[in-house]
Amino acid sequence: MANNTLAYGFASLSQMLGERVTTQNTGLVRDAIAASAAEYSRMIGEAVSALADRTTLAKERYQLPGSGTLQPIDEFGIPLPVRPAGYYDVAYPIFGGGTAFGRNRVTSALETVADMNRDQVLAEQQDADWMVRHMLAALFDNVAWTYSDPLLGNLTVQPLAITSDGVQYVATGGVAATAQHYLAQTAAIADATNPYTTGYNLLSKYPSNVGRDIVAFIPTNLVATTEALTEFVEVLDPDIRVGANTAVLQASGEGLKAMGDMVRGKVSKVWVVEWKRLPDNNILFVVDGRPPLAMRQYDAAQLQGFFPEFHSPDGARIERRYLRYAGFGVRDRVAAAIIQVSGSDTTYDIPTGYDAPLPV
Amino acid sequence: MTDLSITASAVALVESPRQPRTFPAGVAITAGMVVRLNSSGAVVGADGGAAGTTDIIGVAVTGGAIGQGITVAQADAIIDVGNALSALAIGALVYVSDTGTNVGVMGDVAGTSSRTVGRVIPAFGATTADKLIRIAALDY
Numbered sequence: 117m118a119n120n121t122l123a124y125g126f127a128s129l130s131q132m133l134g135e136r137v138t139t140q141n142t143g144l145v146r147d148a149i150a151a152s153a154a155e156y157s158r159m160i161g162e163a164v165s166a167l168a169d170r171t172t173l174a175k176e177r178y179q180l181p182g183s184g185t186l187q188p189i190d191e192f193g194i195p196l197p198v199r200p201a202g203y204y205d206v207a208y209p210i211f212g213g214g215t216a217f218g219r220n221r222v223t224s225a226l227e228t229v230a231d232m233n234r235d236q237v238l239a240e241q242q243d244a245d246w247m248v249r250h251m252l253a254a255l256f257d258n259v260a261w262t263y264s265d266p267l268l269g270n271l272t273v274q275p276l277a278i279t280s281d282g283v284q285y286v287a288t289g290g291v292a293a294t295a296q297h298y299l300a301q302t303a304a305i306a307d308a309t310n311p312y313t314t315g316y317n318l319l320s321k322y323p324s325n326v327g328r329d330i331v332a333f334i335p336t337n338l339v340a341t342t343e344a345l346t347e348f349v350e351v352l353d354p355d356i357r358v359g360a361n362t363a364v365l366q367a368s369g370e371g372l373k374a375m376g377d378m379v380r381g382k383v384s385k386v387w388v389v390e391w392k393r394l395p396d397n398n399i400l401f402v403v404d405g406r407p408p409l410a411m412r413q414y415d416a417a418q419l420q421g422f423f424p425e426f427h428s429p430d431g432a433r434i435e436r437r438y439l440r441y442a443g444f445g446v447r448d449r450v451a452a453a454i455i456q457v458s459g460s461d462t463t464y465d466i467p468t469g470y471d472a473p474l475p476v
Numbered sequence: 477m478t479d480l481s482i483t484a485s486a487v488a489l490v491e492s493p494r495q496p497r498t499f500p501a502g503v504a505i506t507a508g509m510v511v512r513l514n515s516s517g518a519v520v521g522a523d524g525g526a527a528g529t530t531d532i533i534g535v536a537v538t539g540g541a542i543g544q545g546i547t548v549a550q551a552d553a554i555i556d557v558g559n560a561l562s563a564l565a566i567g568a569l570v571y572v573s574d575t576g577t578n579v580g581v582m583g584d585v586a587g588t589s590s591r592t593v594g595r596v597i598p599a600f601g602a603t604t605a606d607k608l609i610r611i612a613a614l615d616y
Contacts, residue, residue: 120561120562121604123488123556124490124599124601125556126488126489126490128488128537130485134485218489249603429495432495475600476603
């Protein structure tokens, strides 16, 4: 059976002081704490920017432009009146998450700035974890689900475009059709089974995505097979002098890294960024500058963001709480796509731990 | 029957609907001991071996030598006992154990004189539930 992941409760004097160093010539290195804080702050800030637009709206209606062509007329001809029609609704949930740190009157008086900073960093790490999991669940879940809003009643949170709901999207050329943005292939990544071509063709056909870079975020386990593709071109390494007859990228792609860990290169007109956070065998395609999600928060400014709350139930125990209320739902249903590779079949399966709504 | 192996430094009071009370220690107490009051009102270890030693008041969340103040998590409080509950299922009861003499050990099976200390409850600081103890309703 698994041990607990966390330690809970109000910190006693022995617990707080027990982790400090009191012997001579023994240094206490807090580098890991600072490095962790910096990395989590970077990742979550970039992830929200790249993947979500902030909103206080609970739902939105996307009107579709319609399709068709001109009716033939001659010198006496009168076209019949037509009406643009078609829309789809999207909605966004709100969930709450929090953490807390407890002191008593003695440990509260004796704690140092470093102790408080350590709590703060842990809180930010937990917040970043919560945000990323909820964002990825909103993307990876290919099934619409119902959120019961206390004020607005039942809201339907949508996935990316799926053919089964019959919603049609207008592609370049004016043709409206259903679309499937959750795909799976049994084959591994290879020249003959290149998912990047599929992802590019899928996203680039919409007017809203034309002219924008398509970025594929990939988990670490797909880096090797991706870089083995014939078309793959690595980003330039300034420490290496490239040989003759070798294709090199003119741009570094760093501006497209967002929450990813490393820009790997480009293949089939798609930038490839490794993001270690992703589940194995899942490629997340996004359109640069077109966040697919909305992040809903309450109207009240005091409830937005990651905010502190202080409480003392009896004067002897002191709690510092850190709270967040937010929710993620797909807003632009054609601004992202997910392709699974090396699967057991060609049916898309929601990756483990990303079936929205998440219980934690 | 398996006794809980509790590391004192891992014990902490997580939540308490009533103000936790502090009592003088009648014997050396370590955090995590399930305790009762002696005739002087000081806390000593409970023992599941007989009815007279299972009238518990809660679980010590601090430790100390004879005479030092010991804070006790009482009825309906929630405590963290570290990884001592890893082998127990969520919802399982925790009892005063027969092990030792008045040393306040908890176990997963009722002692000779059955006395429930509390129940294993989940905590969700991670995606897989952690385990804490909610102290049962007690006579005190």
